Amino acid sequence: MGDEKPRCILCNEPSTDDDPLLEVRGWIRVMLGQDGMAHHQCMAMTANDAAFSKGDVPWDISGPHPALVNLVETKRIVPGRVFEPGPGLGHDAVYLVSNGFRVTALDISKKAVSMLRKRIEKLGLDVDLIVGDVLRDGPTDGEFDYIFERSVLQTLPPTKRAHYVLCLTKILKPTGEYIGIIRGPRTPMPESQPYAFTRNMIEQLLSAHFRDIETTRVPSGFNNSRSEYFLVIACRR
């Protein structure tokens, strides 16, 4: 008695050294409507399901990100296999597949994947869709030319980021490239998601497994918002 490990308020499993519980905070707390301690993946799954079910999707910019459109139009990226973690409503996946790319997309939210599946079917397009956690369930066959992600890194707490970057390397071909649209610095820097990143933080994080890291300021994609975002392109080491 008294030595029992705390349990996740969402799955009721105890905290472990490999997967410690985190405090429910910020946007996640608003979506869950409760306080307490939970596993990161339980929070991500439950809060995002709630957001997509309610249609309360604050990151939606109603179309593909302009920086991605520019990369395709200028042929900086050319049709090949793309893995997209966290596609959400799927504007970028739909854009890529409509422009000749072959896309596999994986989202932790079942609701997001079912909504995106219906959209893809209605458009008569073909995207491989997977429900899963990119930190555990992503492909490891090293067959993708590109990883494209928008606003997924910003959902990961600091303790999960190095593992995320390692997972990305297993997805890419040896010549593959990571392309990310990443939330830039805020004052003060947030201590819960959505997190924010300086150029230095991005470079330090990626440089363990990536080289030739280009970080460019890009528009947020939101109407009337000048908030800072980065387009990051990096080659697998």
Ligand SMILES: C[S@@+](CC[C@H](N)C(=O)[O-])C[C@H]1O[C@@H](n2cnc3c(N)ncnc32)[C@H](O)[C@@H]1O
């Ligand atoms: C901030 S939203 C961005 C969605 C989309 N990329 C966009 O920009 O519109 C983050 C997305 O990542 C998904 N997600 C969060 N954590 C994840 C994880 N560990 N594995 C896979 N997907 C995850 C969420 O369900 C959500 O769809």
